[in-house]
Amino acid sequence: MARPRAFDEEIVLTAAMHAFRTHGYARASVSVLEEATGLRASSLYNAYGDKAGLFRRALDHYLASFVGPRLKVHAGPESTLEDLEGLFLTLLVPPYDDGQGCLVTNSAAEFGSAPSIATDGVRAGVTALRRHAEEVLARELGPSAAPTAAARLVLLYQGFLVLGRAGLLDDGHVAAIRAEFVELRERRSPNRPSTVEDENRRSPR
Amino acid sequence: MARPRAFDEEIVLTAAMHAFRTHGYARASVSVLEEATGLRASSLYNAYGDKAGLFRRALDHYLASFVGPRLKVHAGPESTLEDLEGLFLTLLVPPYDDGQGCLVTNSAAEFGSAPSIATDGVRAGVTALRRHAEEVLARELGPSAAPTAAARLVLLYQGFLVLGRAGLLDDGHVAAIRAEFVELRERRSPNRPSTVEDENRRSPR
DNA sequence: CTCATTCTGGAACGCTCTTTCCAAAATGTC
Protein backbone atom coordinates (compact mmCIF):
# COMPACT_ATOMS: atom_id res chain seq x y z
CA MET A 1 0.00 0.00 0.00
CA ALA A 2 1.55 3.32 -1.11
CA ARG A 3 2.17 6.14 1.30
CA PRO A 4 -0.64 8.65 0.96
CA ARG A 5 -0.02 12.21 -0.05
CA ALA A 6 0.35 14.60 2.82
CA PHE A 7 -1.15 17.52 0.90
CA ASP A 8 -4.51 18.63 -0.41
CA GLU A 9 -4.04 19.22 -4.13
CA GLU A 10 -6.62 21.97 -4.28
CA ILE A 11 -4.73 23.95 -1.68
CA VAL A 12 -1.37 23.35 -3.35
CA LEU A 13 -2.59 24.32 -6.82
CA THR A 14 -4.29 27.44 -5.46
CA ALA A 15 -1.10 28.47 -3.69
CA ALA A 16 1.00 27.79 -6.78
CA MET A 17 -1.48 29.69 -8.90
CA HIS A 18 -1.15 32.75 -6.72
CA ALA A 19 2.62 32.49 -6.69
CA PHE A 20 2.71 32.36 -10.50
CA ARG A 21 0.23 35.22 -10.67
CA THR A 22 2.30 37.36 -8.37
CA HIS A 23 5.78 36.61 -9.63
CA GLY A 24 5.20 35.43 -13.17
CA TYR A 25 6.56 32.07 -14.31
CA ALA A 26 10.21 33.01 -14.72
CA ARG A 27 10.48 34.72 -11.35
CA ALA A 28 8.56 32.12 -9.41
CA SER A 29 11.56 30.02 -8.52
CA VAL A 30 11.10 26.54 -7.13
CA SER A 31 12.03 27.85 -3.69
CA VAL A 32 9.29 30.47 -3.97
CA LEU A 33 6.88 27.70 -4.92
CA GLU A 34 8.08 25.58 -2.01
CA GLU A 35 7.31 28.43 0.33
CA ALA A 36 3.94 29.16 -1.22
CA THR A 37 2.76 25.56 -1.25
CA GLY A 38 4.43 24.30 1.92
CA LEU A 39 5.82 21.37 -0.08
CA ARG A 40 9.44 20.55 -0.70
CA ALA A 41 10.87 20.54 -4.21
CA SER A 42 11.00 16.77 -4.44
CA SER A 43 7.34 16.51 -3.55
CA LEU A 44 6.45 19.08 -6.20
CA TYR A 45 8.55 17.23 -8.76
CA ASN A 46 7.13 13.91 -7.75
CA ALA A 47 3.57 15.21 -8.11
CA TYR A 48 3.86 17.45 -11.16
CA GLY A 49 6.91 16.29 -13.08
CA ASP A 50 8.62 19.65 -13.36
CA LYS A 51 8.06 23.35 -12.90
CA ALA A 52 6.31 23.66 -16.25
CA GLY A 53 3.99 20.83 -15.31
CA LEU A 54 3.03 22.61 -12.13
CA PHE A 55 2.45 25.82 -14.05
CA ARG A 56 0.13 24.13 -16.54
CA ARG A 57 -1.86 22.59 -13.73
CA ALA A 58 -2.00 25.88 -11.86
CA LEU A 59 -3.20 27.71 -14.97
CA ASP A 60 -5.85 25.06 -15.59
CA HIS A 61 -6.87 25.35 -11.96
CA TYR A 62 -7.15 29.12 -12.33
CA LEU A 63 -9.42 28.75 -15.35
CA ALA A 64 -11.59 26.15 -13.66
CA SER A 65 -11.74 27.56 -10.15
CA PHE A 66 -11.54 31.31 -10.66
CA VAL A 67 -12.33 32.34 -14.21
CA GLY A 68 -15.08 29.79 -14.72
CA PRO A 69 -17.08 30.66 -11.60
CA ARG A 70 -16.65 34.40 -12.20
CA LEU A 71 -17.95 34.02 -15.73
CA LYS A 72 -20.81 31.95 -14.44
CA VAL A 73 -21.87 34.70 -12.04
CA HIS A 74 -21.21 37.71 -14.22
CA ALA A 75 -21.74 36.35 -17.72
CA GLY A 76 -23.86 33.26 -17.26
CA PRO A 77 -27.16 32.26 -18.84
CA GLU A 78 -29.12 34.52 -16.49
CA SER A 79 -26.68 37.37 -16.42
CA THR A 80 -27.42 40.91 -17.48
CA LEU A 81 -25.47 44.03 -18.34
CA GLU A 82 -25.33 44.79 -14.65
CA ASP A 83 -23.66 41.47 -13.97
CA LEU A 84 -21.19 42.11 -16.77
CA GLU A 85 -20.37 45.47 -15.27
CA GLY A 86 -19.83 43.66 -11.99
CA LEU A 87 -17.11 41.62 -13.68
CA PHE A 88 -15.05 44.81 -13.87
CA LEU A 89 -16.11 46.43 -10.63
CA THR A 90 -15.52 43.36 -8.47
CA LEU A 91 -11.85 43.64 -9.39
CA LEU A 92 -11.79 46.68 -7.11
CA VAL A 93 -12.88 44.91 -3.93
CA PRO A 94 -11.80 41.85 -1.95
CA PRO A 95 -11.01 39.09 -2.75
CA TYR A 96 -10.07 40.30 -6.26
CA ASP A 97 -8.36 43.59 -5.45
CA ASP A 98 -4.98 42.23 -4.41
CA GLY A 99 -3.30 44.03 -7.28
CA GLN A 100 -1.58 40.97 -8.74
CA GLY A 101 -3.64 40.94 -11.87
CA CYS A 102 -4.92 37.93 -13.76
CA LEU A 103 -2.84 34.82 -14.42
CA VAL A 104 -4.18 34.65 -17.99
CA THR A 105 -3.35 38.25 -18.79
CA ASN A 106 -0.01 38.20 -17.02
CA SER A 107 0.93 35.02 -18.86
CA ALA A 108 -0.17 36.50 -22.18
CA ALA A 109 2.30 39.30 -21.63
CA GLU A 110 5.04 37.05 -20.31
CA PHE A 111 4.96 34.33 -22.92
CA GLY A 112 3.80 36.32 -25.93
CA SER A 113 2.57 34.62 -29.07
CA ALA A 114 5.28 32.00 -29.53
CA PRO A 115 4.12 28.49 -28.61
CA SER A 116 4.57 28.02 -24.90
CA ILE A 117 3.29 26.29 -21.82
CA ALA A 118 0.77 29.13 -21.49
CA THR A 119 -0.55 29.14 -25.03
CA ASP A 120 -3.64 26.97 -24.57
CA GLY A 121 -4.61 28.42 -21.19
CA VAL A 122 -4.34 32.02 -22.32
CA ARG A 123 -6.40 31.32 -25.43
CA ALA A 124 -8.97 29.42 -23.42
CA GLY A 125 -9.29 32.22 -20.89
CA VAL A 126 -9.63 35.02 -23.43
CA THR A 127 -11.99 32.98 -25.60
CA ALA A 128 -14.23 32.05 -22.68
CA LEU A 129 -14.54 35.66 -21.57
CA ARG A 130 -15.47 36.75 -25.05
CA ARG A 131 -17.96 33.99 -25.63
CA HIS A 132 -19.70 34.56 -22.34
CA ALA A 133 -19.83 38.30 -22.82
CA GLU A 134 -21.17 37.84 -26.30
CA GLU A 135 -23.99 35.64 -25.07
CA VAL A 136 -25.08 38.19 -22.50
CA LEU A 137 -24.84 40.97 -25.04
CA ALA A 138 -26.81 39.02 -27.62
CA ARG A 139 -29.65 38.77 -25.14
CA GLU A 140 -29.38 42.38 -24.05
CA LEU A 141 -28.60 44.18 -27.31
CA GLY A 142 -29.66 41.73 -29.94
CA PRO A 143 -27.46 39.30 -31.89
CA SER A 144 -26.16 41.68 -34.52
CA ALA A 145 -24.52 44.11 -32.09
CA ALA A 146 -23.17 41.43 -29.77
CA PRO A 147 -19.90 40.44 -31.46
CA THR A 148 -18.47 43.95 -31.69
CA ALA A 149 -19.64 44.92 -28.24
CA ALA A 150 -18.15 41.75 -26.78
CA ALA A 151 -14.81 42.35 -28.49
CA ARG A 152 -14.81 45.83 -27.08
CA LEU A 153 -15.53 44.62 -23.57
CA VAL A 154 -12.72 42.08 -23.85
CA LEU A 155 -10.30 44.85 -24.81
CA LEU A 156 -11.53 47.04 -21.96
CA TYR A 157 -11.28 44.16 -19.50
CA GLN A 158 -7.72 43.25 -20.51
CA GLY A 159 -6.73 46.90 -20.25
CA PHE A 160 -8.38 47.11 -16.85
CA LEU A 161 -6.45 44.05 -15.70
CA VAL A 162 -3.09 45.36 -16.94
CA LEU A 163 -3.50 48.76 -15.32
CA GLY A 164 -4.75 47.05 -12.16
CA ARG A 165 -1.63 44.88 -12.15
CA ALA A 166 0.54 47.98 -12.55
CA GLY A 167 -1.26 49.76 -9.72
CA LEU A 168 -2.33 52.49 -12.15
CA LEU A 169 -6.11 52.17 -12.06
CA ASP A 170 -7.86 55.27 -10.85
CA ASP A 171 -11.33 56.79 -10.63
CA GLY A 172 -11.12 57.92 -14.25
CA HIS A 173 -10.88 54.35 -15.48
CA VAL A 174 -13.73 53.29 -13.24
CA ALA A 175 -15.81 56.16 -14.54
CA ALA A 176 -14.99 55.08 -18.07
CA ILE A 177 -16.28 51.58 -17.36
CA ARG A 178 -19.41 52.90 -15.74
CA ALA A 179 -19.99 55.18 -18.72
CA GLU A 180 -19.52 52.21 -21.04
CA PHE A 181 -22.33 50.39 -19.32
CA VAL A 182 -24.54 53.46 -19.24
CA GLU A 183 -24.19 53.50 -23.00
CA LEU A 184 -24.80 49.80 -23.33
CA ARG A 185 -27.99 50.11 -21.29
CA GLU A 186 -29.21 52.83 -23.62
CA ARG A 187 -28.75 50.40 -26.48
CA ARG A 188 -30.69 47.62 -24.81
CA SER A 189 -32.92 45.69 -27.12
CA PRO A 190 -36.61 46.65 -26.83
CA ASN A 191 -37.36 42.94 -26.51
CA ARG A 192 -35.55 42.73 -23.23
CA PRO A 193 -37.61 43.82 -20.24
CA SER A 194 -35.89 45.80 -17.53
CA THR A 195 -36.28 44.85 -13.90
CA VAL A 196 -35.48 46.51 -10.58
CA GLU A 197 -33.14 43.61 -9.93
CA ASP A 198 -30.75 45.09 -12.42
CA GLU A 199 -29.79 47.93 -10.13
CA ASN A 200 -28.77 45.59 -7.35
CA ARG A 201 -26.46 43.51 -9.43
CA ARG A 202 -23.81 46.06 -10.11
CA SER A 203 -22.64 46.69 -6.61
CA PRO A 204 -19.82 47.25 -5.31
CA ARG A 205 -18.95 50.90 -4.92
CA MET B 1 43.20 60.05 -24.58
CA ALA B 2 40.65 57.30 -23.85
CA ARG B 3 39.81 54.61 -26.32
CA PRO B 4 36.60 55.56 -28.07
CA ARG B 5 33.56 53.37 -27.92
CA ALA B 6 33.22 50.93 -30.75
CA PHE B 7 29.42 51.08 -30.70
CA ASP B 8 26.66 53.52 -31.55
CA GLU B 9 24.60 53.87 -28.40
CA GLU B 10 21.37 54.46 -30.28
CA ILE B 11 21.77 51.15 -32.07
CA VAL B 12 22.67 49.29 -28.88
CA LEU B 13 19.79 50.72 -26.87
CA THR B 14 17.34 49.98 -29.67
CA ALA B 15 18.56 46.40 -29.86
CA ALA B 16 18.38 45.98 -26.09
CA MET B 17 14.92 47.53 -26.06
CA HIS B 18 13.68 44.97 -28.56
CA ALA B 19 15.30 42.13 -26.66
CA PHE B 20 13.59 43.23 -23.45
CA ARG B 21 10.32 43.70 -25.32
CA THR B 22 10.49 40.23 -26.80
CA HIS B 23 11.77 38.22 -23.85
CA GLY B 24 10.78 40.34 -20.86
CA TYR B 25 13.38 41.42 -18.33
CA ALA B 26 13.79 38.14 -16.46
CA ARG B 27 14.16 36.03 -19.62
CA ALA B 28 16.45 38.42 -21.42
CA SER B 29 19.67 36.94 -20.11
CA VAL B 30 22.93 38.78 -20.51
CA SER B 31 23.89 36.35 -23.25
CA VAL B 32 20.66 37.16 -25.09
CA LEU B 33 21.52 40.85 -24.72
CA GLU B 34 25.04 40.20 -25.98
CA GLU B 35 23.63 38.60 -29.07
CA ALA B 36 21.05 41.30 -29.64
CA THR B 37 23.45 44.20 -29.20
CA GLY B 38 26.60 42.64 -30.66
CA LEU B 39 28.48 43.72 -27.53
CA ARG B 40 30.18 41.48 -25.03
CA ALA B 41 29.02 41.42 -21.44
CA SER B 42 31.95 43.42 -20.15
CA SER B 43 31.21 46.20 -22.59
CA LEU B 44 27.58 46.23 -21.54
CA TYR B 45 28.59 46.35 -17.88
CA ASN B 46 31.18 48.97 -18.52
CA ALA B 47 28.65 51.17 -20.30
CA TYR B 48 25.53 50.58 -18.25
CA GLY B 49 26.64 49.36 -14.84
CA ASP B 50 24.48 46.26 -14.70
CA LYS B 51 21.55 44.56 -16.36
CA ALA B 52 19.03 46.73 -14.53
CA GLY B 53 20.88 49.85 -15.64
CA LEU B 54 20.66 48.71 -19.24
CA PHE B 55 16.97 48.00 -18.81
CA ARG B 56 16.24 51.43 -17.43
CA ARG B 57 18.09 53.04 -20.30
CA ALA B 58 16.32 50.84 -22.82
CA LEU B 59 12.93 51.69 -21.34
CA ASP B 60 13.74 55.39 -21.40
CA HIS B 61 14.89 55.01 -24.97
CA TYR B 62 11.64 53.30 -25.85
CA LEU B 63 9.62 56.14 -24.35
CA ALA B 64 11.70 58.80 -26.07
CA SER B 65 12.22 57.15 -29.45
CA PHE B 66 9.08 55.10 -29.98
CA VAL B 67 6.27 56.19 -27.71
CA GLY B 68 7.01 59.90 -27.89
CA PRO B 69 7.10 60.11 -31.70
CA ARG B 70 4.02 57.93 -32.04
CA LEU B 71 2.13 60.16 -29.65
CA LYS B 72 3.34 63.19 -31.52
CA VAL B 73 1.92 61.87 -34.80
CA HIS B 74 -1.28 60.32 -33.51
CA ALA B 75 -2.08 62.46 -30.48
CA GLY B 76 -0.20 65.68 -31.01
CA PRO B 77 -1.38 69.29 -31.04
CA GLU B 78 -2.76 68.95 -34.58
CA SER B 79 -4.07 65.47 -34.25
CA THR B 80 -7.68 64.44 -34.72
CA LEU B 81 -9.85 61.45 -33.92
CA GLU B 82 -8.63 59.88 -37.13
CA ASP B 83 -5.04 60.17 -35.96
CA LEU B 84 -5.98 58.66 -32.62
CA GLU B 85 -7.61 55.76 -34.38
CA GLY B 86 -4.40 55.39 -36.34
CA LEU B 87 -2.57 54.81 -33.05
CA PHE B 88 -4.44 51.52 -32.80
CA LEU B 89 -4.56 50.56 -36.43
CA THR B 90 -0.85 51.14 -37.09
CA LEU B 91 -0.18 48.34 -34.63
CA LEU B 92 -1.46 46.01 -37.33
CA VAL B 93 1.08 46.92 -40.01
CA PRO B 94 4.87 47.17 -40.25
CA PRO B 95 6.94 48.25 -38.44
CA TYR B 96 4.63 47.84 -35.44
CA ASP B 97 3.06 44.48 -36.17
CA ASP B 98 5.91 42.24 -35.01
CA GLY B 99 3.68 40.77 -32.32
CA GLN B 100 6.05 41.44 -29.40
CA GLY B 101 3.78 43.99 -27.80
CA CYS B 102 4.79 47.15 -26.03
CA LEU B 103 7.69 47.39 -23.59
CA VAL B 104 5.61 49.55 -21.25
CA THR B 105 2.66 47.17 -21.18
CA ASN B 106 4.79 44.05 -21.00
CA SER B 107 6.77 45.56 -18.13
CA ALA B 108 3.57 46.56 -16.34
CA ALA B 109 2.53 42.93 -16.36
CA GLU B 110 5.97 41.61 -15.52
CA PHE B 111 6.83 43.88 -12.62
CA GLY B 112 3.35 44.58 -11.24
CA SER B 113 2.73 47.34 -8.77
CA ALA B 114 5.59 46.75 -6.35
CA PRO B 115 8.38 49.32 -6.69
CA SER B 116 10.73 48.18 -9.42
CA ILE B 117 13.14 49.27 -12.11
CA ALA B 118 10.11 49.63 -14.39
CA THR B 119 7.89 51.67 -12.11
CA ASP B 120 8.71 55.15 -13.40
CA GLY B 121 8.82 54.18 -17.06
CA VAL B 122 5.53 52.35 -17.00
CA ARG B 123 3.81 55.21 -15.25
CA ALA B 124 5.35 57.73 -17.64
CA GLY B 125 4.22 55.72 -20.67
CA VAL B 126 0.66 55.22 -19.51
CA THR B 127 0.36 58.79 -18.30
CA ALA B 128 1.69 60.24 -21.54
CA LEU B 129 -0.76 58.24 -23.60
CA ARG B 130 -3.65 59.37 -21.47
CA ARG B 131 -2.66 62.99 -21.44
CA HIS B 132 -2.16 63.14 -25.18
CA ALA B 133 -5.40 61.34 -25.87
CA GLU B 134 -7.22 63.64 -23.53
CA GLU B 135 -5.91 66.73 -25.31
CA VAL B 136 -7.09 65.48 -28.67
CA LEU B 137 -10.44 64.51 -27.22
CA ALA B 138 -10.87 67.85 -25.49
CA ARG B 139 -10.52 69.54 -28.87
CA GLU B 140 -12.77 67.06 -30.63
CA LEU B 141 -15.48 66.38 -28.08
CA GLY B 142 -15.22 69.29 -25.70
CA PRO B 143 -13.42 69.42 -22.35
CA SER B 144 -16.10 67.84 -20.20
CA ALA B 145 -16.23 64.54 -22.11
CA ALA B 146 -12.48 64.26 -22.63
CA PRO B 147 -11.32 62.67 -19.35
CA THR B 148 -13.69 59.71 -19.46
CA ALA B 149 -13.22 59.15 -23.16
CA ALA B 150 -9.43 59.27 -22.75
CA ALA B 151 -9.51 56.78 -19.88
CA ARG B 152 -11.59 54.50 -22.02
CA LEU B 153 -9.18 54.73 -24.94
CA VAL B 154 -6.28 53.95 -22.64
CA LEU B 155 -8.05 50.81 -21.44
CA LEU B 156 -8.84 49.81 -25.01
CA TYR B 157 -5.27 50.46 -26.10
CA GLN B 158 -3.75 48.41 -23.29
CA GLY B 159 -6.13 45.59 -24.04
CA PHE B 160 -5.26 45.82 -27.73
CA LEU B 161 -1.57 45.61 -26.87
CA VAL B 162 -1.97 42.60 -24.60
CA LEU B 163 -4.03 40.63 -27.08
CA GLY B 164 -1.60 41.65 -29.83
CA ARG B 165 1.27 40.36 -27.71
CA ALA B 166 -0.56 37.08 -27.20
CA GLY B 167 -1.26 36.71 -30.90
CA LEU B 168 -4.99 36.79 -30.20
CA LEU B 169 -6.09 39.93 -32.01
CA ASP B 170 -8.63 39.31 -34.75
CA ASP B 171 -10.99 41.17 -37.04
CA GLY B 172 -13.57 41.42 -34.26
CA HIS B 173 -11.25 43.51 -32.12
CA VAL B 174 -10.38 45.72 -35.06
CA ALA B 175 -14.06 46.17 -35.80
CA ALA B 176 -14.62 47.11 -32.18
CA ILE B 177 -11.96 49.82 -32.40
CA ARG B 178 -13.38 51.13 -35.65
CA ALA B 179 -16.85 51.19 -34.10
CA GLU B 180 -15.45 53.07 -31.12
CA PHE B 181 -14.21 55.82 -33.39
CA VAL B 182 -17.43 55.87 -35.39
CA GLU B 183 -19.15 56.63 -32.10
CA LEU B 184 -16.58 59.22 -31.10
CA ARG B 185 -17.03 61.01 -34.42
CA GLU B 186 -20.77 61.15 -33.83
CA ARG B 187 -20.04 62.90 -30.58
CA ARG B 188 -17.77 65.48 -32.12
CA SER B 189 -18.18 68.94 -30.71
CA PRO B 190 -20.16 71.26 -33.01
CA ASN B 191 -17.34 73.77 -32.55
CA ARG B 192 -14.92 71.55 -34.39
CA PRO B 193 -15.10 71.71 -38.16
CA SER B 194 -14.71 68.51 -40.10
CA THR B 195 -12.35 68.30 -43.05
CA VAL B 196 -11.76 65.83 -45.86
CA GLU B 197 -8.30 65.38 -44.45
CA ASP B 198 -9.80 63.40 -41.62
CA GLU B 199 -10.57 60.45 -43.84
CA ASN B 200 -6.99 60.15 -45.02
CA ARG B 201 -5.51 60.01 -41.57
CA ARG B 202 -6.87 56.74 -40.48
CA SER B 203 -5.27 54.46 -42.96
CA PRO B 204 -4.02 51.65 -42.83
CA ARG B 205 -6.32 48.80 -43.73
C1' DC C 1 57.94 57.38 -29.55
C1' DT C 2 55.66 57.41 -24.42
C1' DC C 3 51.81 58.34 -21.71
C1' DA C 4 47.15 58.25 -19.73
C1' DT C 5 42.69 57.00 -20.32
C1' DT C 6 38.85 54.26 -21.46
C1' DC C 7 37.07 50.22 -24.02
C1' DT C 8 36.92 45.37 -25.28
C1' DG C 9 37.02 40.37 -24.94
C1' DG C 10 37.92 36.22 -22.78
C1' DA C 11 38.17 33.86 -18.59
C1' DA C 12 36.66 33.07 -14.21
C1' DC C 13 33.91 33.63 -10.00
C1' DG C 14 30.13 32.89 -6.93
C1' DC C 15 25.43 32.36 -6.69
C1' DT C 16 20.93 30.64 -7.94
C1' DC C 17 18.37 27.81 -10.52
C1' DT C 18 16.07 23.27 -11.83
C1' DT C 19 16.31 18.77 -11.22
C1' DT C 20 17.80 14.25 -9.50
C1' DC C 21 19.09 10.94 -6.05
C1' DC C 22 18.18 8.08 -2.27
C1' DA C 23 17.26 6.86 2.47
C1' DA C 24 13.61 7.14 5.53
C1' DA C 25 8.72 7.55 6.26
C1' DA C 26 3.84 6.41 5.80
C1' DT C 27 0.39 3.53 4.60
C1' DG C 28 -2.77 -1.02 3.92
C1' DT C 29 -2.39 -5.96 3.12
C1' DC C 30 -1.00 -10.43 4.42
Add this chain to the structure above:
DNA sequence: GACATTTTGGAAAGAGCGTTCCAGAATGAG
Protein backbone atom coordinates in the same frame (compact mmCIF):
# COMPACT_ATOMS: atom_id res chain seq x y z
C1' DG D 1 5.87 -8.73 12.20
C1' DA D 2 7.32 -8.47 6.71
C1' DC D 3 6.12 -6.66 2.38
C1' DA D 4 5.29 -3.49 -1.58
C1' DT D 5 4.28 0.91 -2.90
C1' DT D 6 4.36 5.78 -3.03
C1' DT D 7 5.70 10.09 -0.68
C1' DT D 8 8.76 13.12 1.67
C1' DG D 9 12.93 15.68 2.87
C1' DG D 10 17.61 16.68 2.68
C1' DA D 11 21.64 16.66 -0.01
C1' DA D 12 23.87 17.11 -4.16
C1' DA D 13 24.69 17.67 -9.19
C1' DG D 14 25.04 20.32 -13.22
C1' DA D 15 23.71 24.21 -15.83
C1' DG D 16 22.93 28.91 -16.31
C1' DC D 17 22.99 33.24 -14.44
C1' DG D 18 24.87 38.09 -13.43
C1' DT D 19 28.98 40.06 -12.53
C1' DT D 20 33.96 40.91 -11.94
C1' DC D 21 38.76 40.75 -13.25
C1' DC D 22 42.52 41.92 -16.08
C1' DA D 23 45.49 42.02 -20.06
C1' DG D 24 45.57 43.91 -24.37
C1' DA D 25 43.58 47.30 -27.62
C1' DA D 26 42.47 51.91 -29.27
C1' DT D 27 42.83 56.53 -29.17
C1' DG D 28 44.74 61.73 -28.88
C1' DA D 29 48.16 64.58 -26.65
C1' DG D 30 52.80 65.75 -25.92
